[in-house]
Amino acid sequence: MSHIVVLEPNVRLAQTYSQALEAWGYSVAVCHSAQDAVSAADTHTPDLVMLELQLVAHSGIEFLYEFRSYYDWRQIPAMVVSNVPPGEFADSQQLLSRHLGVRAYHYKPRTSLQVLHHSLENILQPA
Amino acid sequence: MAHIHVQAPAEDFGRLFLAMAEELKLPLQHIARTAELQASVQSHAAVSEALLDNLRDMQQSADMSLQLLDSYLLSLRLSLDPDARLSLEPVSVSAVLHDTAQELRYVASQYGVRLRLHVQGRYEPVMAHRQALQAALVSLGYAVIEALPASGMKQMDLQLATHRTKQGIVAGLYGELDNLTPQNLRRGRELHGHVRQPLVGILAGSAAGVFVAEAILAAMASRLRVGRYQKMPGFAVTLPASEQLQLV
Numbered sequence: 063m064s065h066i067v068v069l070e071p072n073v074r075l076a077q078t079y080s081q082a083l084e085a086w087g088y089s090v091a092v093c094h095s096a097q098d099a100v101s102a103a104d105t106h107t108p109d110l111v112m113l114e115l116q117l118v119a120h121s122g123i124e125f126l127y128e129f130r131s132y133y134d135w136r137q138i139p140a141m142v143v144s145n146v147p148p149g150e151f152a153d154s155q156q157l158l159s160r161h162l163g164v165r166a167y168h169y170k171p172r173t174s175l176q177v178l179h180h181s182l183e184n185i186l187q188p189a
Numbered sequence: 190m191a192h193i194h195v196q197a198p199a200e201d202f203g204r205l206f207l208a209m210a211e212e213l214k215l216p217l218q219h220i221a222r223t224a225e226l227q228a229s230v231q232s233h234a235a236v237s238e239a240l241l242d243n244l245r246d247m248q249q250s251a252d253m254s255l256q257l258l259d260s261y262l263l264s265l266r267l268s269l270d271p272d273a274r275l276s277l278e279p280v281s282v283s284a285v286l287h288d289t290a291q292e293l294r295y296v297a298s299q300y301g302v303r304l305r306l307h308v309q310g311r312y313e314p315v316m317a318h319r320q321a322l323q324a325a326l327v328s329l330g331y332a333v334i335e336a337l338p339a340s341g342m343k344q345m346d347l348q349l350a351t352h353r354t355k356q357g358i359v360a361g362l363y364g365e366l367d368n369l370t371p372q373n374l375r376r377g378r379e380l381h382g383h384v385r386q387p388l389v390g391i392l393a394g395s396a397a398g399v400f401v402a403e404a405i406l407a408a409m410a411s412r413l414r415v416g417r418y419q420k421m422p423g424f425a426v427t428l429p430a431s432e433q434l435q436l437v
Binding site: 072074075078079081082085145149170171172174175176 | 211214215217218219221222223225226229230252255256258259320
């Protein structure tokens, strides 16, 4: 069973994502802050981190920089599910994908659970 | 007692609406995703088809509102920031119309509207911003779909169509909107922001979808107008063909 750390500041939305992920057969650790997500990953190394970029006190980008600074977590894929339009990162795609390990970027207002599910399956499928 | 009226500049209200619209996205996302989750989970349980339909309708309504809000935010950002411009690139109108039809299909079926896509021939790309053009067409589509049941027609059709003119490639949405005339659209623009129903003969509500689309198209140096296609009136926009790619 793949383990996913969900970093989502909105409590109700986080709960919905958590229920959906569990229904699809994943184990989930829900976190609302960057620090909680680091602690959760320390407790149980995830197979994937799913995160919003707009967090309290830190940005998701800062979180990813910190996350990647730990050697053991450098290869763990990240999936952004954010209210920040991807167009705002049009010039930074290389930073997100190559340096921060973002394997998929989903714009929340236009992303159904079905799309998330397919994306997760694509990223987590065995090579 | 003296009353002091403090008039906030329109720009301040714009920024306030910007912040509020961002906040409104959260409950809408919660409703949409929760309804989607429940419809998915309940479909395996012994529940009535009516309940599942209600959950799917709830999801679609919330998603539709999210998209309108998102398009509104885009238009507001563009109007508040004088330096904000949409970068234009060669775009296939046919592909945008196809994706627009995909987005509108479910809501059209909810309203009993038959959606048709008419793409004649292979046209050269136009200069546009793909996501913004699609957002504008989807906003218009929602507005027209909501308006069509008032036409009283037994069979309601919405045509998404494209054709070529001397000025460029026209993309439009056409339906039985008898009161949609250039005069009524012009009058609606004048009334927009001053009355509750600026396009009263065509749309029952605030016509937000039309004016949001207009603002987005304006940011691409294009203008929404009333057009006709196969004798049906509709909203149309003429987009300049991309001369870059005509040489290819």
